[in-house]
Amino acid sequence: MSKKLTFLILSGPTKEYIDPVRYISNESSGKMGLALAGYAVKKGYKVIFISGGVKKYPKRVELVKVTTALEMLKASKFNLQRADIIISVAAVADYRPAKFQKHKIKKSGNSILLKLKKNPDIVKYCGENKSDQVVVGFALETQNLLTNAKLKLKSKKLDLIVANGRDSFGYDKTTVHLMSSDSIIKIENRSKKFIAGKIIDETVRIFENIKSFKKNA
Numbered sequence: 001m002s003k004k005l006t007f008l009i010l011s012g013p014t015k016e017y018i019d020p021v022r023y024i025s026n027e028s029s030g031k032m033g034l035a036l037a038g039y040a041v042k043k044g045y046k047v048i049f050i051s052g053g054v055k056k057y058p059k060r061v062e063l064v065k066v067t068t069a070l071e072m073l074k075a076s077k078f079n080l081q082r083a084d085i086i087i088s089v090a091a092v093a094d095y096r097p098a099k100f101q102k103h104k105i106k107k108s109g110n111s112i113l114l115k116l117k118k119n120p121d122i123v124k125y126c127g128e129n130k131s132d133q134v135v136v137g138f139a140l141e142t143q144n145l146l147t148n149a150k151l152k153l154k155s156k157k158l159d160l161i162v163a164n165g166r167d168s169f170g171y172d173k174t175t176v177h178l179m180s181s182d183s184i185i186k187i188e189n190r191s192k193k194f195i196a197g198k199i200i201d202e203t204v205r206i207f208e209n210i211k212s213f214k215k216n217a
C-alpha cells in the first residue's frame with residue numbers, strides 16, 4: 001500500500017495590524033479552505049491546516065493558527081517538507097503597515113498617510129522550494145481571468161492554479177477553471193464542496209504522475 005499523502009493547506013485571510021486595535025484585512029470567508037480540508041480528511045489523507053483569522057476550523061486536521069502573512073510564511077516554511085501536496089487558498093494581504101504603532105493612533109489632522117510594505121509571496125516560496133511535491137495556488141481576478149491566472153501559474157512555479165472571479169468571495173456556489181501548463185478544466189456554478197473534491201482529486205493525480213515519471217526516468 002502506498003504511503004498516506006499529506007496535504008498542507010493555507011487558508012483564510014491574514015490580518016496586518018496598524019496599531020493594537022486596527023488592521024488591514026479582506027473579506028475571505030475561508031469556506032474553500034474548509035471544503036478542501038474536509039474532503040481530504042474524508043479521503044483518509046493527513047492535513048496540516050494553516051489558517052488566518054476565521055470563525056470555523058476543519059476537524060481532524062493538524063491546525064496551525066496564524067494572524068499575519070509573516071506568521072503564515074514562517075509556519076509554511078516549517079511544514080513545507082512534511083507535505084506532498086501544498087494548496088494555498090489563503091487571502092494573504094499583499095501589503096502590511098511599514099511600521100506597527102505600539103499605541104492606538106490618536107485622531108489629529110484631516111488626513112494621515114499610511115505607508116505599506118510588500119508582504120512575501122507565500123505560495124511562490126513553496127513553488128520555488130518544492131522537491132517532488134505538487135504546489136497549487138488560487139487566482140482571484142476581476143479581469144482577464146485566464147491570462148492573468150496563467151501568468152501566476154508560471155511566475156509562482158505552480159503545478160495547478162484555480163482561477164476564479166470576484167463572485168467566489170463568500171458565496172457557496174462558484175465557477176472556476178483548473179489550469180495546469182497543458183490543460184484547462186472548467187467547473188461551472190458548483191458548490192465549493194464539489195469543487196474542493198475535484199481539486200483534491202486532480203492534485204493527487206498530478207502527484208501520482210510526477211512519481212511515476214520519476215520512477216521511469
Ligand code: CTP
Pocket residue numbers: 069088089090091092093094119120121122123124136137138139140141152
Ligand atoms: N499568495 C501568497 N502570498 C501572497 C499573495 C498571494 O501565497 N503574498 C497566494 C494566494 O494564496 C493564491 C495566489 O497567491 O494562491 C494568488 O493570489 P492572488 O491574490 O490572486 O494574486 P496576487 O499574487 O496577490 O497578485 P494580484 O493581487 O496582483 O492579483
